[in-house]
Structure formats: structure tokens, C-alpha cells
Amino acid sequence: GGQDEAAAGAEDDLIVVGYAQVGAESDWRTANTESFKSTFVEENGYRLIFDDAQQKQQNQIKAIRNFIQQDVDYIVVAPVVETGWETVLSEAKAAGIPVILSDRMMDVSDDSLYTAWVGGNFLKEGQDGVKWLNDYVKKNGLASQELNIVLLQGTIGSSAQVGRTQGILAGIDANPKFKLLAKQTGEFTQAKGQEVMESFLKAYPDIDVVFAENDNMAFGAIDAIKAVGKQPGKDIIIISFDAVHEAFNRMIAGEINCSVECNPLHGPRVAEIIQKLERGEKVDKIQYVVEEVFDTSNAKEILPTRMY
Amino acid sequence: MNPELRKLKNAALALSKKQLFLPIFALCLVLIINIIETPTFFNISIQNGVLYGYIIDIINRASELIILAVGMTLVIATGGIDISVGAVGAVAAAVCVRLLGASYDAYATPMFLSIGLALLAGMACGAFNGFLVSRLKIQAMVATLILFTAGRGIAQLISAREIGGKMVPGQILYVRMESFKAIGGFLPGVVVPTPVFIALGVVIIAYFILTRTALGLYVKTVGINSRAGRLVGINSQMIIFMCYLICGFTAAISGVVTSSRIYSSDANNIGLYMELDAILAVALGGNSLSGGKFSLLGAVIGAVTIQALTTSLYAMGITADQLPVYKAIVVVLIVSMQSEELKRWIRNFRQKSEAPKAVLQ
């Protein structure tokens, strides 16, 4: 009704962006939220409507419907899961609101339902992890010997898990010297990671390498390893993902050998896209954020520059 | 007259002791299956100065659950339920870790002070629940639902870390001082994990209070018929309130232990879904969730059973996400084993039934 237009009129200059965030389940997520909140501020000509889905897809769907009613200019979604967006995205489309995805991909019947996607390349991250291991063994002349590897997977079905697992397994298969003993989910949490690692250590006395699909599980694994009197980082090589603040401390302490970055700072990137769209330019659908690999060698100097 | 009455009484007592028989039996069953599956299951060795093996794992990991079960048993005995224990644990953990601070060489706050305050926080939550249930007569499950949701929010709010000059909540805070890990790990020179001692302590104290004071009797009374209880001079509201208070306290203890295990406060995951296991433990202990009679030891055994189940299923290489299927089946088996109805059927099967039709129990 009239009020809407009035309200809209008052802030015509501001671009209204609705961001449906997953939750605050990890430091990575919090950093990601921060990046959006600090990017889409009035100074830069935006008004951000933030919605936290508490890790529940149905909440996110509700949020998007609400954004449509709030008549935002752009909807940005960091999907809880990749699937199940047909219904609500078609509603957004009917209302003519462009949808931009962040972090996770969406698996929908026609991909005109969303305009662009910004995020990390989990597959590549996985591959980078193994690549680092290959270099490492070459450097340390271990290339000749067999390496027994275990894999702590993330919450099954999350695209980080899917992508990284895929990348890692591919890498392991590629190298005949690498032998995967077992893989099990640690649900991205430290406690579970520790519990699973304990059972691994009991089942397989001679583990050489641990891949942990996020840092928190790696922390758990480290404790489990210490508990059996081995030295994480020396007796057992630990490779983790995300590269959160704490992970750097661990690399400096030499407990984690390598952590592959998963860059949460999507805000600026999304802003770019929106600006392009405002200018009516064409944007390409898939846009990866830059991600690096850190290890014990460079952890110390990088740490101060980290935002999360 | 007297001596034979005595006999009858002893017989009755023996029967009431039997109440624990089935839970224990169930536990043994779970363990026995293990030997068949994994022969090494009962091996206990000493590795770098501490006991090591599945059994130790079970007892160690069961500790938090046992501690929770103690509080939950009381709450359930009053005819209530507390689904907020997990979240309350997270709050306590957050308070504790935030106070301890994140440095390698010294705590921001002395360890015992911060733990004490954490426990206080837990009791505050318990008091809140107790107030809603006993004073405002709000249904337990809904009353505790409030902290079940809000709790984790509060915990996140508390666990804030300074990033780029401003405090950002919702972080995972880490404690670096080794001495804090002792609570969830090992005391120097002790081969048994500390949580086991803590759990033991909680159980013993609770047991002592329940048997040396009339609290146990009062709780039963309130759970059976609080109106009648009031007329014989029992302050039902007070008793109920106390039970929730205690429950909050135990929740806090388990929260602190967990946070010490991972020497961090992970607001989202500490004690996640623990409430369900705690309730389950109480039930596996042969307790009725509708209040009244209760058995503390039963609940403790129940708790151990659950952990034994989990650990052994892992040992059998069942993946975490499929584990619930087996858990469910075993649970159903155990509780049906304890069901009056089954006993009756068996009795009928053997000979004509003696007891009144269970329809009326």
C-alpha cells in the first residue's frame, strides 16, 4: 500500500539487500557475516536486511519469502544446503528480484533462478590439500614410502564436505603411495573429531596423515593423537581446511602442518556484482574468491594480517 | 507377628532392589555382544602413564551423561522434564572459558573462581526454569524450551573475542593453560581420567543427600500427588524448584567438563542433543517419566549403557550418521525387556497370571 511507497521513497537512494545467512555455527561463518555487515552499510549506499537461519533451511526459505514482502532490491543467500530451492526461488523470480548465492551452490532445475554465485572452490581446496602433501613428501624425501591416510569428513552432505572429500580422494587415488585407511564424519566439530580420531587410532596403530575437513576437527584430532603419546605434526602429519585464527596458532606451535584457506570475505565481491547489475552490465554466474594455502613455514608472518 | 512382618519387609526390599536388576542386565548384554564383535574390547593397557582402552573410554565419555542424569532424574521424579540441560551446559562453559581468558601463561581469572561462577550461572538457569515451573505453573517441557533456545544464544553472546579492535560474539574461545585441561583430562600422576572422579563425586553426594535426608521421599511424594503432599505439609513448590536448581547445577558441571575436554567454549556444540540422552538414561534406568518413584543408580547405569552402546557401535565401524538406527533398536529392546506387560505375558505363558491385570497398574 501507500506506506510502502512512502517508505521506499524515503530511501530511494539506498539499495536494499536481504542477506539470508546460515547461522553462526563457526568462526568462519561469523567472519563471513561480519564481512557482509561491514560492506553493505549506508555510507556505501546500501541497507542490509540480515536474517539468521539458525542452520535450518526452512527458516531460510521463510526469510526469502519475507524479503520479497519487504520488497528488497537484491536477495543474497548463503544456502544451508544446496537442494530444495525450487519453490521459493520461483517466487522471488515472479517478484523480479535477482538472487545472488554466496558460499554454497544451489541445485535447481533451471539455473536462471539465480543470477550469480560467489564462493570458495571446495574441490580445488581438497586438491590443494593433497598437492601440498605431495610437495611435502617430495621435499622431505618421503616419496618412496607408503603413507597411511585417514580422513575426518565434515557434516555429510554439506557442499564443503562433498567438494573437499572429492578433491582429497581424487588426489589420494592419483598417488599409488597414498593409502586411505578410513574416512568418517566428525560433523565439523572438535568433540566429534576427537572421538572419531580416537577410534581411528585404536583401529589403525600406524596412521601417517590426517586430513580434517575443517580446523575444529583437526584440533580434536590433535588431542586424540597426544592422548596416545604421539606428536601431532611430527609423527602424524595434519592437514586441515578453513585456516581460522586458531589454526595459525596451531601451525606456529607445529601441531598442524598445513591449513588450506577458505576465504569468508564474500561481502565486497557480492557488492561488486550488485554494482555491475545496477549499471545493467552482464555478470558471469560462477565467481570464485581467491584462496591460499598456509603452512608452518609462513603462518607466523601471515597471522597478524588475518581478519578472522 | 513382628518377625514374620520383618521377613515380608525384607522380601519387599529384595524386590525393590530387583528394580535395578534389569538395567544392569541390559548393560551387561551390550558389553557381552562387544566381546563377540571386537575381542579386544575389554583390553585395558597403560599408555604414556594413563589407562587406555574401550572400557576406559566408555566410563570416561559417559561421565557428563552420568552427571546430567543425576539432575534429570530428580526433575523427572517431580513429574517434570528439563530439555534445556544441554544449552545450560553451553552457557556454563562459555562463562568459564570467557573468564579464564585465552593466554598461554596465566588465567585472567583464577580457575576455581571462574568455575565457581560458571556453576552459579548454571544454577541461575536452573532457578529460572524452577521458577517458571513451580511458581508460574508452566508446563515443564515448554518452560525449559525457553532456555533450550535462548541458552545457546546467551552462550554465543558470552563467548566474544576481540577482532580488529571490537568484541565480536559468537566466537569459539580457546583456553591455552594446560592446567585447565586436567578437569576433562588427567590429573598429573593419576591413571584414571578426572571426569570419572567428578561423576563419581556427584553421584555419591546426590545419593547421600537422597538417603540421609527426606528429600528423596519428598520428591517422590510431589511426583505422585502434589496436592496430597501439600496437605501433609510438604512445600511442593519448594521441592520442585530445588530439583530444577540441582538440575541446572549438574548441567553446569557437565558443561564445564566438556569445555575442558576441548579446552574451548563451542556455544553451538557443547552438550548438543545431550538432553535427549539424559532423559533416555533416566528411562533406561527403569524410571517412569511420569514422575513418582525413581532410582538414581538406575539412571547412572542407564547413562553408562548409552555410552557403551555408542562406543561399541563405533568400534564395530558403524558410521555416526547411521548409528541412530541401531541405537533405536537396542533402546526399544531394552525398554520392552523391562516392561510389566512383557513380564505378564511371560507369566501367563508359564502359568495363570497372579498379579492384577496390568491394565490397571
Next chain:
Amino acid sequence: MKIGNYIKEKMAGTGFLLFITIIMFLIMYAGGVMVYSAQGFGNMQTFMNMLIDNAGLIIAAAGMTAVVITGGIDISVGSVIGLVCMMLAYMMQVMGMNAYASIAVVLLFGLVFGTVQGWLIAYMRLQPFIVTLAGLFFCRGLTAVISVDQIAITDNETFLNMATRNIYLFFGATVNKRGIKLFPFVHPSVIIALCALVVVWYIVKYTKFGRSLFAIGGNERSALLMGVNVRRTKMLAYILNGFLASLAGFVFCLNTTSGFVEQARGFEIEVIASTVIGGTLLSGGVGTVIGSFFGVLIKAVIETYIRCNGTLSSWWNKIVLSALLCFFIVLQSVFAAIRRKRSI
């Protein structure tokens, strides 16, 4: 005058809680319209969204009400819904089954599952909470057994049509910034939900079975002595609920068109909460299906508040949400207390 009497009648007995629930809803909704009109709270569609978003919840809550009235509880609904979504997704997407066939299968599953739980509770006299807790574990696990991947339903035209078809109302249209005229609409899921609601309401209020539920909840022993077939009735209650849970799952799937392990985790809590907000006593014997419906709507309103606010961070979201919930429940209990005084 006549209305006055009518209200008095409603105020009497258990109708009272229902009455205040409805009043509260109206007040809260009006408040929302006033405060958040700029956020489009006043739009017809906002209300429609409450129905669309919560179609599954409405059905599940109706079923839960029936069970809770007997003094029981079913905390397996969340997992059942998760499992049903996974089954649908798997059957249609992976096995390429026909939509109607798959729906029939899951509804049948609901019946069977309800029967098993009902039998264990009514005939084995196991505690409802524990049996359904096992049910919760079982279904969640089974979901993972079927598949640990996220399966999106993207190929099955029939199903997607069901999911995305809009049924328009021809009034209350709004024009958005981009000048697109939007008529308020609902999806078929809402129609299904409302039909289910009415049916259950009728069953509970107007059938022998329905009334026996209340008798059992009031005093199982007396009900038995009065000639109620307690066991059968209880079992039927859980069968009904099992079926409705699976129906809710289907409706839920229409909204999310996918299946994955974490689907609808913790949903049971929402169901129970809305049921209780709707004035149903978990101690049994008291409750109305309509009440539960309004319970759902009240939850929806509270959530919409928070969405419209649009600044709350994860933690404040949790805290504010439960604070509002707390406020409401306390208010309700206060009213109830006042009334208790009055009646005596």
C-alpha cells in the same frame, strides 16, 4: 448480549485457553501491522506466507494435539518428516518413480510407523516419550542409510508443479518497486494442510474416538472402567499421528523439494511448542485442534517480527525469539491462574 453469552460460554472450561490464544494472536498481528507496515507486514501475502511456510507444522501440530490429549507425546515427528522428504526425493529423483506412487508409499509408511509406535505404547505399555525418542533416532538414522547426499527433486514435473503452482486470491494485490503487480497466493500445500486441519478437528470434536482421547487423558483408569477400549484408542491416536506426520512430511517436501540428512531436525520441538501455545496440556485431557492452529500462527507472527526487524545477529535472534515466547507463555499462565481463582 447474545455474543456476550457466547463468549461467556467459551470462557467456561477449557474453551478459555483457546479464547485467549486467539485474542492474543489478533493483538500481536495487529501490533505487527502497525509497527512493521513499512516492511510489508500488512501485505495480505505476509499472512499467506505464514500459512505456506508452516503448512507442514499445521498438520503435524494437529496430529500432535490428538496424541497429547491422551497424555502421550510423539517426539519422532521431526525425524519422520526428514525421512519422508528423503524417501520422496530418492524415489522420484534417483529411482525416477511416479510422483503419486511415491506419495502413496510415504503415506503408507507413516501409517505403518505410527502403528508400530502405537502398538509399543498401547499394548506393550512402553513410555511414549521413550518409544518415540527411539522412533526419532530410527528415522534420522534411516534417512542417512537411504542416502547421505542432498537430493534435489528437479526432474519430476508433476511434483514440481504441485510444489510451485500458485493459487491466487483476487484481492489485496500489491505493486512492488519494479512495478510488478503481485496478487496474494498460496500453494497447494496450504489447501492440503487446512483440509487435514478440518478433518482432524472434526474427528477430535465429533467422534467417539475423539472423545475417548479426552477420557483417557483425564483418567486412563476411569476411562477403562467406563468401558473405553483404552488400548485400541491409544494405538489409533498414534496411527493417526503417524499418518499426519508423513502427510506433513509430504507437504514439507513440497516446500523444500529435497531430501537430506539434517532435514527438519528439531522440528518436533516446534510442533510441541505450537501445540502447547495453543492451550493443550501435556499432562493430557485438555486441548483443541484449532488452538494448536493458532499456536502455529502465533509462532509465525513472532518469527516474522524478528525477520522484519532485520538486524538481529544469530545470538540475539535466539534470545529475542525465546524472550517473546517466554513473555507469551507467562502471560497465558497468568490468565489461566486468574481464571482458576474465578471458577472456584
Next chain:
Amino acid sequence: MEDNSILTMRHIDKTFPGVQALKNVDFSLKSGEIHALMGENGAGKSTLIKVLTGVYEMDAGEIRVQGQDGPVVNHSPEEAQRNGISTVYQEVNLCPNISVAENMFLERQPLNLFGGIKWKTMEAMARQALKEVGLNIDVSKPLGEYSVAIQQMVAIARAIDINCRALILDEPTSSLDESEVKTLFEVMRNLKKQGVGIIFVTHFLEQVYEICDSITVLRNGALVGTYRVAELPKVQLVARMLGREFDDLAEIKSVKADSDSGSTESIMVRARDLTRAGMIDPFNLIIKKGEVIGLAGLLGSGRSELARLLYCAEKPDRGELLVRETPVRTRAPIDSMKLGMAFLPEDRKEEGILEDLSVRENLLIALQAKTGILKLLPEAKQNELAEKYIELLQIKTPSPETLVKQLSGGNQQKVILGRWLITNPEFLILDEPTRGIDVGTKTEIQKLIIDLAKQGVTVLFISSEIEEMLRTVNRLCILCDRQKVGELNNDDITQHDVMTAIAGGAQTHES
């Protein structure tokens, strides 16, 4: 199967853990007869009925029902109803949460074409059926909002309304008073005319002789015999029941004679304008130390409420209460207990017994509460006290550890009485203490009351049986329509005087 007998039971055995409730009992009911089932508390009356109606399954024996050749076994009350047996069980067994009408027509609701319940019709039918038992109440209200007595009448109305060949009434009159009993008897006579057979359990001998044709006596679960009423004088009946010669009236008279001397002048309790809205209007009351005062009145006249206010089971709206002339601000029952009060509530099931606790715990809970949560009574003392009072009150229980819910109705009542005696109170409030108690014990209790009075204990005694009160009390306080309308000193006044007093009170109240 005999000529016109509706149902016959032969060689019925029933054992519960610890007790054989029924030993080889025979029983038969003819059409158009009212058959009294008599016996002490715990004799097995209710059990026999429950076996007959399929609540319990019997261990041995057979039941035959007219029209069915071959023995029938009722597996549930539902089935019994289908076999034409309708029952009012001891204790009200209705659902408090659903409306009166629903309680009456549960499982028999009038249905429309779509299997939907016709509410209006049902409520009309309910109103009609209740008129028959002289009850005129709002049938759409939840049953729980009415007093025990009314609930009892509803239960009876329900049983009668189920048209049946055999009607079973297990102690229906225990919570009724004269007028209701009269109407009930009217109804029973009508049914009798229609050829219905009625089993009638009661502990009121007069009632038996007023309405019954034949009597079956049980003792300790065994059949003593079946007699025509005419052939069995009261005294012998009692003798048969107790298994010893016994003349209650004589004994009591003698006791009563010297009981007046018990009262002294010092005042125990003084109530000034005590009141609670909807329960009882403001009243003044003075109770002297060591006296026995009775409250007389019709149903819903406010006797229980008056008692409850004195004990502070409910908080008064206004007025003040003085105990030993010192005003008290009692807030909860425990405070009253501390002042030496004790209160035996009217509703045994809802406010009395703690079903799942043992007899011992039930006996000692009050004393425990009085001693405080921190001082748990030592095991030895508990057993000693428990056994003492089990003997004193002759409570029939296999052991002190038996769950109290497994005792017979009357024995449960004794347990609660014992619970309060153990606290040896100075002011004992008894609301219907003899409800469901057999003749023998009843007189025991009456004597007990008087003895207590002698020892200086003050007693407030409520009973729907004016006879009984006249035997025990020094002073009667008359209530009517929730008002105190007068007092009578108990010197050779008759039941009639009391009734007129009540009636008079009613008139003054009208004008």
C-alpha cells in the same frame, strides 16, 4: 442354571501378591432382587465385583450369565456392559476433565449419519437422566468442578442409564447424605420393578435392611453365607461379618455417656468472620479444648470448606483465625501442623493417599514433614511406628512395604487416619473419616475419637451420617447453603432435631 437368576458365580478364586482376596466364593443374583454384599474392609467385595466385570481376571471359577449357555469370561468392563452388567465402582471412576454429559454418555454418544456426535441431543439426554436421580446441574461443565457427592450421583445416573439386566453399586452411598440416599433408593425400587437385579455394597446396616431382599456375607475373602434379610437380624449379620459377637450401638452409647466430661473451658480455636468466596460465607466459631464438635449440613453446605479454612488448606479471603487465643498468619498447611493441627481430607483419592508409596511411607509422611527435611526418621523408628499403627487400626496389609494402592478402600482410609494419629495432634480435623469404613472399625474409630478427646485432643468431626455424629460429638454446628446457621449442644437431641435445625436454617436463610 437356576430359574430366574441373572448371573451366578461359582468357586471364584483370586490372589494378589501377598493376599488371597477371594477363596472359592459362590454368588448368584436373581432378577428383580436387591442383593446386599457385606463384609469388613478388605473382605473382598470390590474384588469380587471387579472379577465379575472383567477388571481383574480370576484365577479359578466360572461365571454364567442369563441367556448365555456356557460360562462367560468378561475381559473388560466394556465386555461386561455388553453382557448386560453395569457397574458403579467404589471411588468415583469418572473423568474430571470432560463435561458431565460426556461422562454419562462416553462410548454411547448419540450419533448423526456421519458418525458425528449430536452434542445438543446428548446434553438434553444427560439432563433428563440426571433429573431421574434428582440432580439438576449444568451438564456442560467439566465434572471436576462438582463436589464428590455430585460426582457420585452422576456415576450412579450413568450406570442406571445403561439399560442392563444387572446393576452393581459398590458403596454408592458412602459419600451421599439422607436426601440423596432416599432418591437413590427410589430409583433402585423402580429398577427392581422392571426386573433388574442389583448388587448393593454398603457398610450402612440400616440401608441394607431398608432396601435389600437378600444378603451375602464375605469374610477374609471367603463366603460366609447368603441369607434372606428377614431371616437375619442385624446383630447376627454383624456377628457373621466380624466373626465374633458384637453389639455396636450399646458399646457406643456407654462410651458417649461420659464423653462430655472431656471438654474443658480453655479455647483451642476461634474463627472470626472467616470466609472464602464461592466456598463458604463468613462465620464465627469457637472450639474448646478437648471437645468434639461436629459439622452437620446437607451436601455442598460448606462443611468441608469450613474445615479446610481452619486448616488453611485453602487461604481465607478475609477474617482471622486464633489458635489458643493467639492470632495466626498461617500460610501453608505445614504451619497449621506446627500448631498441632491435623486434617484428614474428604477426597481420599485426590488428596489423601500417595498411591505409589508403601503403607509405611504413607503412615509416616506427615510426621516426617513435621520433623523437617533434614532429619530423616531412623529406619528402626519408622518400622516400629508403622507396625504399631497397623496393629492399632487393624489395617489389612500383607506388609508395611505393600503399596497403599493395593489396599482395599477402607484400609486406605485407615492408613490416612493413622498418618495423622502418628503426629499426635492437639486439634484433629476429620472430614468424613468413616467413609467406606465397616461397622466394626467405624465404632472403633468413634471410640478412638472419644478417647482422644479424653486425652485433651480437640476434634472437629464431619460426617454425612448424623446418627454417627450424635453418638460422638459434644456440640453440633449446623451449616446450610455455605452459611453457619446455628449450633446445638448434644444433650439427647435426636436426628430429627438436627434435620429440623438444618431446615430451619434454610428458611431463615431464604427470608
